[in-house]
Amino acid sequence: MNELEDIKLKALLQSMKLEKPHEDFSARVMNRIFEESNVLETIKAQRVLGRGFWIFILIFAAFMVVTFFVMNSGVPAAGDSSQLIPALNSGISESYNNFFNKLGTVPLSIAGILIASSILLFIDRIISSNQKLFTS
């Protein structure tokens, strides 16, 4: 096939009228796109971490602060905290020490598995709550 014929074929094909979709096609496409755009904006605006998570973090932080002050021997002005409420304070201290002593004996591999599982669960939660964002 020579070049001239090729050019002629091109001209002939360009005279061809393409099939046209329904008149409201563009409007329907744009409506769907605006809907998609709104969904994406809503997902982006949603907080990944819920209120429960922040309450838990606050309680944990408060617990850590209280523990710090309880364990800090220099805090009470009138002497050691054990002198103020001896029975209760020694009980708390004992439990606290037992807990952390036991925690120290947990093998590193188990601790690693626990941390990894927590991270995986956390990632899973983020992905499942933002499925539309990740599947787009």
Next chain:
Amino acid sequence: MEQKDDIYYIEKVIEGQTNAFSYIVEKYRDIVFSIALKVLRNRDDAEEMAQETFIKAYKSLHTFKGNAKFSTWLYRITYNTCISEVRKRKINYTSTDEVEIKDEAEEMNLDGIPEENRARVIKDAMDQLPKDEYTLVLLYYFEEQSVDEISKVTGLSESNTKVKLYRARKKLYTILNDMMKDELYTIL
């Protein structure tokens, strides 16, 4: 120039002006719909897939790097979306591969097609091509895409694209020849 226009509107969409996407829809809707119609052979399905194509394109617009033409990128989405749909629905089409390519096809005089009938004749001839060959011819001659760009759209190798394009062209000439003969018989 056209590619520059496309890039301008794409950037606007990425910046958040969703309305700018209507330029893309208006510009490419007919060709996207024509490809979808050829593959799916049903106007409703073709409209649905054409719509799906534009939505997919919108959602992944940020991944378009501008290394290739936007049209090539869009046609690839169109072709893949339609082919996936055909596979999903397990639609079986009778192929028009039985069109026997004749040697005389090479000698056809395209000027012999009456001007007033050209658009209709060429459309009827194109409709007789199988979907893959229709897409190749449409992209090469109508959209003036290069062999390299067409191979990106269809996923075929460049050499395979060239061979298929050559066969499609010959088949189109055969169909046109037969149609012209029929027209002559009708006149006589």
